[in-house]
Amino acid sequence: MKIETIKYPVFALLVLLLSSSVRGQNPEIRNDGHGDYLIVPAGEFQMGDNFSEGDADEVPVHRVYLDTYYIGKHKVTNLEYAKFIKAGGYTDPDFWKSGGFGEYGERPRYWEDTRFHGGGLPGNEYFPVVGVSWFEAAAYCEWLSAETGRTYRLPTEAEWEKAARGTDQRRFSWGNSIDGAMANYEHSGDPYEPGLTPVGFYNGSIQQGFVTGNNISPYGAVEMIGNVWEWCSDWFSGSRYYAASPKRNPKGPDSGTSRVLRAGGWVDSAYYQRAANRNGSFPENRNPIQGFRCVREAAPPRGY
Amino acid sequence: MTDHSMRKCWGTDYSGGRIKILCGFQCFQSEKILKQPEAACQDIPEEKTGALSFFAFIFSADAILIVKVRQTNSLGGHLKNNIDGVLRLFSIFTLLIAGTFCSGPETVVNDGFGDYLRVEGGEFLMGDNFDEGNSDEIPVHSVILDTYYIGKHKVTNLEYAKFIKAGGYAEPEYWKAGGFEEYGRAPAHWDDAVHKGGSIPGNENYPVIGVSWFEAAAYCRWLSSETGWTYRLPTEAEWERAARGTDQRRYAWGNEIDKSRANYDYGMERKDMELKPAGAYDGSIRNGLQTRDNAAPCGAYDMTGNTFEWCADFYGRTYYSESPTMNPRGPQTGTSRVLRSAGYIDSAYYQRAASRHKRGPHVKSHATGFRCVREDPAVRDDR
Numbered sequence: 001m002k003i004e005t006i007k008y009p010v011f012a013l014l015v016l017l018l019s020s021s022v023r024g025q026n027p028e029i030r031n032d033g034h035g036d037y038l039i040v041p042a043g044e045f046q047m048g049d050n051f052s053e054g055d056a057d058e059v060p061v062h063r064v065y066l067d068t069y070y071i072g073k074h075k076v077t078n079l080e081y082a083k084f085i086k087a088g089g090y091t092d093p094d095f096w097k098s099g100g101f102g103e104y105g106e107r108p109r110y111w112e113d114t115r116f117h118g119g120g121l122p123g124n125e126y127f128p129v130v131g132v133s134w135f136e137a138a139a140y141c142e143w144l145s146a147e148t149g150r151t152y153r154l155p156t157e158a159e160w161e162k163a164a165r166g167t168d169q170r171r172f173s174w175g176n177s178i179d180g181a182m183a184n185y186e187h188s189g190d191p192y193e194p195g196l197t198p199v200g201f202y203n204g205s206i207q208q209g210f211v212t213g214n215n216i217s218p219y220g221a222v223e224m225i226g227n228v229w230e231w232c233s234d235w236f237s238g239s240r241y242y243a244a245s246p247k248r249n250p251k252g253p254d255s256g257t258s259r260v261l262r263a264g265g266w267v268d269s270a271y272y273q274r275a276a277n278r279n280g281s282f283p284e285n286r287n288p289i290q291g292f293r294c295v296r297e298a299a300p301p302r303g304y
Numbered sequence: 305m306t307d308h309s310m311r312k313c314w315g316t317d318y319s320g321g322r323i324k325i326l327c328g329f330q331c332f333q334s335e336k337i338l339k340q341p342e343a344a345c346q347d348i349p350e351e352k353t354g355a356l357s358f359f360a361f362i363f364s365a366d367a368i369l370i371v372k373v374r375q376t377n378s379l380g381g382h383l384k385n386n387i388d389g390v391l392r393l394f395s396i397f398t399l400l401i402a403g404t405f406c407s408g409p410e411t412v413v414n415d416g417f418g419d420y421l422r423v424e425g426g427e428f429l430m431g432d433n434f435d436e437g438n439s440d441e442i443p444v445h446s447v448i449l450d451t452y453y454i455g456k457h458k459v460t461n462l463e464y465a466k467f468i469k470a471g472g473y474a475e476p477e478y479w480k481a482g483g484f485e486e487y488g489r490a491p492a493h494w495d496d497a498v499h500k501g502g503s504i505p506g507n508e509n510y511p512v513i514g515v516s517w518f519e520a521a522a523y524c525r526w527l528s529s530e531t532g533w534t535y536r537l538p539t540e541a542e543w544e545r546a547a548r549g550t551d552q553r554r555y556a557w558g559n560e561i562d563k564s565r566a567n568y569d570y571g572m573e574r575k576d577m578e579l580k581p582a583g584a585y586d587g588s589i590r591n592g593l594q595t596r597d598n599a600a601p602c603g604a605y606d607m608t609g610n611t612f613e614w615c616a617d618f619y620g621r622t623y624y625s626e627s628p629t630m631n632p633r634g635p636q637t638g639t640s641r642v643l644r645s646a647g648y649i650d651s652a653y654y655q656r657a658a659s660r661h662k663r664g665p666h667v668k669s670h671a672t673g674f675r676c677v678r679e680d681p682a683v684r685d686d687r
Contacts, residue, residue, distance in 0.1 A: 115436070133439075186651045187570065221443075267653035269569040282621050285439045289653065 030070050030296055032148035034080055037070035037296040038220045040105075040159070045167040047158055048242055049276040053074045057239040058276050061169075064158050068073060071155065071163040071221045072293035075128040076140065076198040078119025081108070087147070097140040100135025100284075109130045109286040116288040117196050126198040128228050128291040134259045134283030137231045137292040144294060151297040154233040154301050157260045157278070158250050159295055161250035164225070164262070166218030172225050172275055173217040178205050182213040183226030184266045185273050196266055196288075197227055221293075224263055228291040229281075232260040236280025258282055265289030315395075321437045326458040335684060412603075413678065415531040417463055419677045420453035422604045425541070428550040430541055431624055431656040440621045441658050443455055447541045448630050449684040454538065454546040454604050455675035457582040458511035459523065461502030463613070464491070467523050470530070478525040483518025483666070491515045493669035499670045503670055509581040511611050511673040517641045517665035520674040527676060531649045535677040541632045543644045547608070548657035549601030555657055556600035556607040564596045566609030567648045568655050577648050580610055604675075606657050607645055611673040612663075615642040619662035640664055647671025 030037040044065045045083075049058035089095055090106045109131030111120040117127035132140075137154055144152040149231055150216065164173055172178055180188035184197040191208040192201075201207060202215035215223045234252025236259055241252070252260065258280035264273035267289055272279070281290065309540045342577045411422040418621035428450045432441035472478055473489045492514030493499035500510040515523075520537060527535040538546065547556050555561050563570045583605045584590055585598040617623075617634025619642045626636075634642065646654040649671055654661070663672070 113435075115683075265653075267651055269651050271569070271649070272651075281438070282440070284621065287438045288436060 016060065021217070030056055030150075032150055032296075034083075034144055034148065035077075036073040037294075038073055039068065039070055039298075040066070040163050040219050042066065042068040045165065046169050047161045047276075048163055049274070050169045051171060051274075052277075054274060054276055055239075055278070057278050059243055062242055063247060064162070064244065064245075064250060067249060068160060068298040069155075069159055070296040071159070071219060072295065073220065074222050075230060075293045076137075077126050077199055078117070078129050079125035081129040081132075081140060082119055082125075084143050086124060087143065089143045091140060092143075094160040095139040095146070096135065097142065098135060098138040100133060100139070102135055103284075104136055104286070108136060110288055114287075115195070120165050126200070127196050128199055130196065130228055130288050130291050131286045132291060133233075133286050134231045134281075136286075138233075139295050140292075150300070152294045154231055154292060156249070156251050157232045157234040158245075159231050160224075160230065160260075160262045161275060163219055163221050163295075164217050168218075170275070172273065173215060173221070174213070176272050178225070178273060179213075181211055183223070183264075183273060184217050185226045185264060186267055186269050188266075189224070191270070194266065199223060199227075202226075221268055225275065226264050227266055228263065229261040229265045229279060230263045231290065231292040232262055234260045236260045236278070238280070261290060313413060320595075331433055334478055386566065409451075412456075415533060415678075417531065419456040420676075421456055421546075422451065422453050422680075423449075423546050423602045424491055425451035425680075425683070426447055426550070427550055428545050430544055430658075432656070433552045434554060434656075434658075436526055437656060437658055438660065440624070440660050443624055445624055445627065447545070447627075447632060449541060450631055451543055451680040452538075452683070453678040453680065454542070454602060455677065456604050458613060458673045458675045459520075459604055460508065460582050461500070461510050461512050462508035464512040464515075464523060465502055465508075467526050470526065472522060472526045475526070477529070478522040479518065480519060480525065481521040483522065485665070487516055487519055487668075488496075491519060493670055498578075509583075510579055511582050511606075513579065513670050513673045514668045515612050515614075515673065516662075516668050519668075521616075523674075524676050533681070535676045536679070537614055537674060538677040539631070539633050540615045540617045540642045540644065541627075543613065543615050543642075544657060545605075546602050546604055546677075547600050547644070551601075553657070555598075555655065556604075557596075557598055561608070561652050561655060564594060565598050566606070566655060568609040569649050569651045579648055582606060584610075584612075609646065610648055610655065611645065611671050612643040612647050612661060612669070613645045613676040614672065615644055617642045619660070643672065 028039045030039075032138050044063055046061050047064045048061035050061050050112075052059070082224075085107055088151055090104070091167060093101045107120065108129055110116040111131065113116045114121060116130055117124040118131075119125070119127070119129055141152045141154055165171075170176055172182070174182065180190065181202075183202060187193070189210075190197050190201070200210045202223060204212060204214035206212070219226050235254070235256030237253040237256055258284075261279040261281050262277075264277065271277070382384060394512070409422060413420045413422075425448075427446055429444050430447045431444035433444050435442075468490055472486070473485075476484050491502070491512060494501045494514065495503045497504055499513060500507045502508075502510070502512055524535045525539055548554075553559055555565070557565060564585070566585055567577075569577060582607065585595040587597045588595055598608060599605055618636070618638030619640040620635035623632075623635055643661035643663050646659065646661065647669075653659070663669070
């Protein structure tokens with residue numbers, strides 16, 4: 001009797017431990033020590049501006065099939081990016097196979113700039129990194145892959161859009177309407193106006209007296225709308241790509257001069273925050289409205 | 305009051321070898337008159353300035369005195385003749401003073417297609433001194449420009465309609481830069497009420513939009529042939545110098561922007577945004593909105609907002625690192641042309657006077673127009 005009363009809590013503890021370890025292997029989340037990556041299951045979605053309200057480059061709406069991948073839960077933060085800097089990321093040419101090695105100094109533009117919450121200043125750890133060129137973003141992904149043994153890279157434009165709005169053709173991550181409680185955009189009224197908000201700020205809680213909504217996509221990715229633009233891997237070709245893009249895993253035009261940006265920035269109006277909205281910038285451009293997030297490929301890298 | 309309006313219609317113009325001395329409200333010109341003699345003297349400015357009133361007063365006093373002398377002349381006599389002579393001398397003296405005061409170059413010229421405002425040659429610092437823009441806006445660098453005249457407004461539908469009516473689309477002479485017969489007979493949206501198309505009555509004073517770079521360039525050529533002066537699109541450097549002056553301000557009027565200053569996307573209410581007439585932000589109340597004057601230091605309106613404006617240059621992302629100091633004209637070749645200013649659909653970040661944009665020269669957008677510059681002939685002759 002006495003033994004059994006002890007047994008039950010132990011058993012309960014075991015069950016608890018077991019269930020938590022099962023949750024650790026939750027197929028919907030991957031974490032290699034650099035933030036959560038959330039599964040976006042293989043399948044089709046309708047890509048493009050189904051509301052007929054956007055620019056000419058957002059149509060035609062077209063069916064796209066994507067393999068499974070994992071999307072970064074957050075935009076890459078200063079804290080995460082600082083590890084790349086500290087690990088000598090700017091000085092190792094292996095990480096710069098896409099180009100740009102040695103062309104960007106040793107840190108992002110604005111790294112020491114209070115106006116844009118530079119990562120070199122204390123207290124800015126959880127702000128998204130900005131002032132990075134496309135090449136720096138790509139190099140970070142290469143470094144992350146080397147660090148973890150998995151394949152990390154920038155999302156394709158199609159991967160970005162599916163992760164941001166799911167498969168039901170909603171306008172934003174959470175639904176069809178936007179206001180200042182949901183995301184950081186121009187005059188959206190957050191306590192950090194005008195400027196960046198820390199990642200995860202729009203989580204449905206009250207922060208500094210400001211009521212936020214839950215800026216989360218159907219797959220759980222946070223703040224794919226607003227705050228800073230996110231670099232994608234594709235070349236940006238403007239208005240003709242959607243009519244001719246492959247149906248399966250499109251990777252953008254073969255060449256170009258600009259790379260795709262998605263998400264919308266803190267300086268941009270609601271119009272540019274639509275998940276179907278497309279933008280492009282020269283890959284060399286660094287400014288206070290552009291950052292990025294990564295995807296983790298589902299398939300193990302070759303050799304595993 | 306800006307300098308240009310005070311000097312309007314007063315002065316000596318050395319341009320094209322023509323010398324002009326103003327007296328009263330008339331123009332006397334020397335023998336060496338080239339074409340366009342009376343252009344600058346046609347209009348007395350509506351906004352009379354202190355200086356103008358002062359000279360008007362002197363001249364009227366002068367005239368009254370002369371009339372009085374003539375009345376007294378009927379009495380005859382040596383003394384009166386002397387007075388007459390003294391007063392005539394005084395009259396000439398006044399004219400000389402007036403001439404001296406007014407002998408600077410014209411600050412406003414008007415060939416019947418809107419005011420063009422003098423931008424004095426000299427140095428300015430071009431680029432994003434606030435360290436907040438794109439990488440293509442730096443390095444900040446010194447640029448020296450010759451004198452030129454910038455359009456006070458973006459080219460309006462009324463002005464552009466004259467080009468269409470004059471057969472501008474059918475005359476290959478105007479399309480030497482390319483695009484002849486590739487753009488129909490009118491801009492895009494010309495008949496479109498939503499975009500304030502130029503064919504619709506009531507839209508005359510809106511800026512023309514929906515023009516490709518080639519149409520903008522053709523308009524300038526037509527304007528040149530129409531007036532005898534050289535009109536063209538501004539270079540990117542000329543545009544920025546005209547828009548923000550020499551004190552490195554962020555926008556045309558200063559460093560801060562809000563919706564009383566310019567037509568841009570204020571953020572929350574995009575559905576209400578639309579094109580506005582040229583010069584709408586002049587301090588008046590329009591549709592319940594108290595506007596503030598958005599003139600640039602040179603006096604040009606709407607250099608910030610309402611529409612993008614085509615510039616002459618090819619776009620070069622790294623051009624600021626390699627551009628010449630004197631009169632930079634952009635890269636030798638390219639695939640896109642420079643756009644400056646920004647549209648009513650664009651937010652404040654893109655409205656900065658240092659902000660650079662690019663677009664394929666064939667693209668017609670509902671938020672893109674242009675303004676012209678008129679070359680200073682004195683400068684042209686020196687080249």
